[in-house]
Amino acid sequence: MSGDGLVWLGTPAFPEAAREALADTRLRRNLRRATTTIRDKRLAAVGELDDWERLRESGAAIKRRTLRHLGHYLERLEEKVTAAGGVVHWAADAAEANRIVADLVKATGRTEVVKVKSMATQEIGLNEALAAEGITAYETDLAELIVQLGDDRPSHILVPAIHRSRAEIREIFTREMGRRGKDAPADLSDDPRALAEAARLHLREKFLSAKVAVSGANFGVAETGTVCVVESEGNGRMCLTLPETLITVMGIEKVVPDFVDLEVFLQLLPRSSTGERMNPYTSLWTGVTPGDGPQEFHLVLLDNGRTQTLRDTVGRQALSCIRCSACLNVCPVYERTGGHAYGSVYPGPIGAVLTPQLAGVEHAASLPFASTLCGACYDACPVKINIPEVLTHLRAKIVQGRRPGAEALVMKAATAVLSAPGRLSAVQRASFLGGRVIARKGRIGRLPPPLAGWSAARDTPAPPSESFRAWWSRTKESS
Numbered sequence: 001m002s003g004d005g006l007v008w009l010g011t012p013a014f015p016e017a018a019r020e021a022l023a024d025t026r027l028r029r030n031l032r033r034a035t036t037t038i039r040d041k042r043l044a045a046v047g048e049l050d051d052w053e054r055l056r057e058s059g060a061a062i063k064r065r066t067l068r069h070l071g072h073y074l075e076r077l078e079e080k081v082t083a084a085g086g087v088v089h090w091a092a093d094a095a096e097a098n099r100i101v102a103d104l105v106k107a108t109g110r111t112e113v114v115k116v117k118s119m120a121t122q123e124i125g126l127n128e129a130l131a132a133e134g135i136t137a138y139e140t141d142l143a144e145l146i147v148q149l150g151d152d153r154p155s156h157i158l159v160p161a162i163h164r165s166r167a168e169i170r171e172i173f174t175r176e177m178g179r180r181g182k183d184a185p186a187d188l189s190d191d192p193r194a195l196a197e198a199a200r201l202h203l204r205e206k207f208l209s210a211k212v213a214v215s216g217a218n219f220g221v222a223e224t225g226t227v228c229v230v231e232s233e234g235n236g237r238m239c240l241t242l243p244e245t246l247i248t249v250m251g252i253e254k255v256v257p258d259f260v261d262l263e264v265f266l267q268l269l270p271r272s273s274t275g276e277r278m279n280p281y282t283s284l285w286t287g288v289t290p291g292d293g294p295q296e297f298h299l300v301l302l303d304n305g306r307t308q309t310l311r312d313t314v315g316r317q318a319l320s321c322i323r324c325s326a327c328l329n330v331c332p333v334y335e336r337t338g339g340h341a342y343g344s345v346y347p348g349p350i351g352a353v354l355t356p357q358l359a360g361v362e363h364a365a366s367l368p369f370a371s372t373l374c375g376a377c378y379d380a381c382p383v384k385i386n387i388p389e390v391l392t393h394l395r396a397k398i399v400q401g402r403r404p405g406a407e408a409l410v411m412k413a414a415t416a417v418l419s420a421p422g423r424l425s426a427v428q429r430a431s432f433l434g435g436r437v438i439a440r441k442g443r444i445g446r447l448p449p450p451l452a453g454w455s456a457a458r459d460t461p462a463p464p465s466e467s468f469r470a471w472w473s474r475t476k477e478s479s
């Protein structure tokens, strides 16, 4: 199945988008402050456990086993959800998933849904697809609400509005809330408590009137057909319990075999994401229960490029991701560019390996190069995804798929020069001379093509007046 979903948003390639983001000093300040705070909290929470490394090993092993037998666990999940009164739908791609959800909402006769934060529904562009069918989706997670009201895009997995300052959020609330429901208080300040209260009042109205909710899923337990959502604000609990109909869109890789496995992830996830010992709200439900909670439950199992990713024995590691965002918070590239530069709903190191695989490397060929390969993401990942390994694997695929270009010609020329000492000396003499002519203040700025791209992002020191070989033969061989 090709990854023809909407995971790739088609913004400029990473180098261009990153250059623009780097010029935004306010964005960099917001990002530095936020990622440093979350990073420190995570380190403290992880440091409390003596068996953290063993937990990581367990998490990685469970994910490997599950991915090896994914079909088996998914069929078991379907069987158990169905037996508990739910309905399972299989969606091969974004278009099919969106059509299924839109048809389900239309069948209820409603034109509004409340949503709890879900990467999968962002990946398929569900809100836009529903809008095209005359259905309005209201995001209820605080950060998602900020993004939605600001007509913006998320830039972080866990904190989608990480790029916004308090003053900006106040301005967005004041300007936009009234257009979509309860207005913000006239005297709203940028105090975090006041902003949260304004959001709470605005959303309460939606929760109480909504008859249909759409959620994602952190985990689906094959053994029992139980679906799990973890969150911090209680908005998820409201969405999952108050409406009459609940539609959950879950990536097929989110299945775990049983409750013992779930327990491992419920320890790994909160410490890695928010630096907490456990999530404030962990909601679990199994099908429908008469007289309690939604009386209609639909589980949409989303492929959208995942089975294609599974075929790649190196790249499939990316499907183990539990979306904790620890890799983003430690990444020196993410901290400087922010999430929008990645042009995908999955930013940061995990986005750099997941997006090209879901969307097809030809659609996101710059992303595997958006990394220094420092390995901080691998160290932080609670399920030990070797992101640098996948990055280099994808880089190789991309390079192999290209027609020989300037780089190949340069390498060919370098081989010819380096294999003949006489040629090397002649080229060295010419480059020393040329380098010194074009150098300014001891540095060379932009080199002519085909080296222009390489020199655009680097300072090149001016070459010395003679090479080591020339110096050796002048001073040692003559003595």
Ligand code: SF4
Binding pocket: 272, 320, 321, 322, 323, 324, 325, 326, 327, 328, 350, 377, 380, 381, 382, 383, 384, 385
């Ligand atoms: S790749 Fe690992 S660290 Fe990054 S979001 Fe996924 S689970 Fe978390």
